[in-house]
Amino acid sequence: MTIRLTFDLDTVRQLAEHAAAAAAAAGTDHTGTDRPGPALLLRSGSNGIWLTSNAAHPQPAPAGQPGTLDRRAAFATQCPPGTPSRAQARLLRTEATPLMHVLALDEPAGLPLLQQLRAGDLAGATTVTVLLSGAAPSVAVGRRRERGLGHHQPRTDAQRPHWQNLLHQYRPLPHYERIRVLMARIDRLREDNARLHHAHLTLTGFGVLAQRDDVFARTAAFHQEARGISAELHTLGAHEAARLAVDGWYLTLTTHRAPNPGN
Incomplete structure (x- = not known):
């Protein structure tokens, strides 16, 4: 139980x-x-x-x-x-x-x-x-x-316009199209992570924990891909987008060790 x-x-x-x-x-x-x-x-x-x-x-x-x-x-x-x-x-x-x-x-x-x-x-x-x-x-x-079906980005509402404004700022850069693709991929990763987070919390609310290891693995994979994208954005001169790409990621479930009875 x-x-x-x-x-x-x-x-x-x-x-x-x-x-x-x-x-x-x-x-x-x-x-x-x-x-x-x-x-x-x-x-x-x-x-x-x-x-x-x-x-x-x-x-x-x-x-x-x-x-x-x-x-x-x-x-x-x-x-x-x-x-x-x-x-x-x-x-x-x-x-x-x-x-x-x-x-x-x-x-x-x-x-x-x-x-x-x-x-x-x-x-x-x-x-x-x-x-x-x-x-x-x-x-x-x-x-x-808020649990709407639109954007589920792990950023505040105030940060969302800033993320979009960065696209306009990066237009003069020689690799703008690649930057745009990478930033869109970060958005998709965050949406996928939010859906996974929601599904996991729903199951957890019913006491179902069998999905825990899969959630850890998939969230870690999202985060790992985001770090790689961040590094590429940095090399392309999109430094602020690179920082935001790895900001706000978190695992939804942490298992803690039992305290040592000798302590």
Whole structure:
């Protein structure tokens, strides 16, 4: 059985940024925390189910935050502070409780969770979903605010006109036609990636995870092709398009290792 826990992306991203900033300031010395690098801590108890930063000096709880935690937290929609203990027990009936999972922000090595959270926020996503179905939780950066059938580019609406304006700027370049073809291919890759992302999240919402490895492989292939196109655009003098071609890509699902009981 898969347990699906949903959190507000904006709050989670801010917690992640805090953990990353603390790790950068302290180097690798995170004495007294669960792991030596930046991470989010998934916990459960009398305050429901929540995520916090693993920084040695967490942010204080903002005014109006529900519950009694003394630090800033993101609470699961399914189990916020005030949830009856029996309801929490039913929700987590297949998990060892209290929850004590560590979501590393610097994993996976190719595209860490922190980068995925940033890119998801840029793309207009609103939720982070933690899936519990075994020893290692998985994380999906969630649905977009707008789900029309037109463009599904992982860029903000403000960036879309800029991308189009670049085509006009590049017209005087000797290799304009090749640049145009490459930029069109980036658009197609982003649309294909967005469709894959949507299909994957739909299946994940029903607790279907069999597609996970295929999603990783196909998304990685999209990203790899985009990097190659970016390099060619750079050699053709389309430097801004080269930068944007590799900006905003993210994997939709990350599997995290279970914490070492000895830590």
